[in-house]
Amino acid sequence: MERTQRRSEVIYLDYQATTPCDRRVLDEVIPYFCEEFGNPHSVNHIMGRTAKAAIETARSNVAELIGAESPEDIIFTSGATEANNLALQGIARFYREKGDRIIISEIEHKCVIEASRALERDGFDVIRIPVSRKGIVDLQVLEEALSDRTLLVSIMSVNNEIGTIQPIAEISEICKRHGVFFHTDAAQAAGKIELNAFQVDLMSISGHKIYGPKGIGALYVRKKPRIRLIPLLYGGGQERGLRSGTLPTPLCVGLGKACEIARQEMQSEAARLAQLKEYFLSVLFSNLEKVYLNGDVDSRCIPGCLNLSFAGVEGEAIMLGMPEICISSGSACTSETLQPSHVLRALSVREELAHSSLRIGFGRFTTLEEVKFASEKLVEVVNKLRQMSPLW
Numbered sequence: 107m108e109r110t111q112r113r114s115e116v117i118y119l120d121y122q123a124t125t126p127c128d129r130r131v132l133d134e135v136i137p138y139f140c141e142e143f144g145n146p147h148s149v150n151h152i153m154g155r156t157a158k159a160a161i162e163t164a165r166s167n168v169a170e171l172i173g174a175e176s177p178e179d180i181i182f183t184s185g186a187t188e189a190n191n192l193a194l195q196g197i198a199r200f201y202r203e204k205g206d207r208i209i210i211s212e213i214e215h216k217c218v219i220e221a222s223r224a225l226e227r228d229g230f231d232v233i234r235i236p237v238s239r240k241g242i243v244d245l246q247v248l249e250e251a252l253s254d255r256t257l258l259v260s261i262m263s264v265n266n267e268i269g270t271i272q273p274i275a276e277i278s279e280i281c282k283r284h285g286v287f288f289h290t291d292a293a294q295a296a297g298k299i300e301l302n303a304f305q306v307d308l309m310s311i312s313g314h315k316i317y318g319p320k321g322i323g324a325l326y327v328r329k330k331p332r333i334r335l336i337p338l339l340y341g342g343g344q345e346r347g348l349r350s351g352t353l354p355t356p357l358c359v360g361l362g363k364a365c366e367i368a369r370q371e372m373q374s375e376a377a378r379l380a381q382l383k384e385y386f387l388s389v390l391f392s393n394l395e396k397v398y399l400n401g402d403v404d405s406r407c408i409p410g411c412l413n414l415s416f417a418g419v420e421g422e423a424i425m426l427g428m429p430e431i432c433i434s435s436g437s438a439c440t441s442e443t444l445q446p447s448h449v450l451r452a453l454s455v456r457e458e459l460a461h462s463s464l465r466i467g468f469g470r471f472t473t474l475e476e477v478k479f480a481s482e483k484l485v486e487v488v489n490k491l492r493q494m495s496p497l498w
């Protein structure tokens with residue numbers, strides 16, 4: 107496959123933030139803007155039916171990627187943020203009479219944390235369970251947090267900062283045993299690891315994390331046995347009444363195509379990314395001391411995501427030293443101060459090491475040449491900064 111989609115003057119190693127839209131996705135999408143523009147809900151004429159048919163093909167492809175039993179289990183949304191909000195708020199508000207406790211982990215994506223915070227303000231009892239130093243939820247702690255007032259457990263499949271994979275099958279088993287709904291944010295997992303929707307009640311995915319368009323995602327909501335939700339949006343009653351609004355045909359088609367490609371290429375891609383990661387780490391570890399891998403050093407981690415701390419230097423300073431390489435630092439600018447990420451804090455990474463961290467993500471269009479260049483550049487910049495640093 108051609109890996110020349112990117113701008114040639116930069117090296118993009120931030121695939122957890124977003125991915126480029128695959129050209130094959132774009133080619134599939136284009137006709138649905140100007141030619142096949144019918145309203146997919148106007149099924150009484152040919153234009154509407156053509157659009158609807160394309161959407162239903164896409165829905166099947168989404169269902170197939172995540173292992174859903176039926177395409178009817180898939181609700182299109184504007185992205186994983188909306189899907190996560192619909193899952194958490196929708197369940198909490200529909201089943202309010204049955205309980206008030208929601209359990210999430212400390213390392214969830216901001217949108218899950220903030221959606222649960224909104225529920226907390228409305229009187230729900232939100233429990234945030236800690237993770238191990240490797241970033242994995244402790245099943246015993248989870249089980250202890252469950253009460254007969256618990257409605258929902260929401261634990262992400264793969265973390266977006268450290269790439270760790272949660273034990274979804276085991277969590278599923280615990281939730282089933284306690285009769286609690288289980289939602290998983292699979293935005294970083296879809297297309298990277300095999301997903302089994304039957305293990306969960308609700309699952310969120312995002313188009314732009316899997317080489318599809320931005321502004322589209324989906325929520326898997328198991329239809330049989332039926333799960334009820336209070337919608338976030340009211341209107342024409344599209345998407346089983348759970349998500350009103352005219353479906354964006356091109357975006358839905360794009361998500362479907364992205365899922366189809368991901369399903370076909372997942373295994374070979376994972377193997378290739380594992381090799382790139384191994385190469386990258388070997389360059390760093392053989393040329394630098396005091397580099398630490400955050401997250402799981404063993405295998406419970408997706409191959410395309412690395413989170414590393416470089417003792418004695420700030421992540422932000424490293425990024426400034428190599429502006430041609432797009433990566434992400436482990437600190438987020440909130441107001442005037444640089445805060446270490448909540449994920450690294452949950453792993454008990456020491457504050458100065460959290461400020462020294464970088465997230466490096468490889469993906470479909472990353473070449474060995476780029477990985478080589480980036481690893482050597484990183485070694486050079488870290489060495490230079492350490493020489494100037496009074497802390498080193």
Ligand SMILES: *Cc1c(COP(=O)(O)O)cnc(C)c1O
Binds near residue numbers: 217265266292
């Ligand atoms: C990107 C991401 C989201 C948000 O997805 P959008 O489609 O951008 O709203 C949610 N959760 C995780 C884990 C993500 O990586």
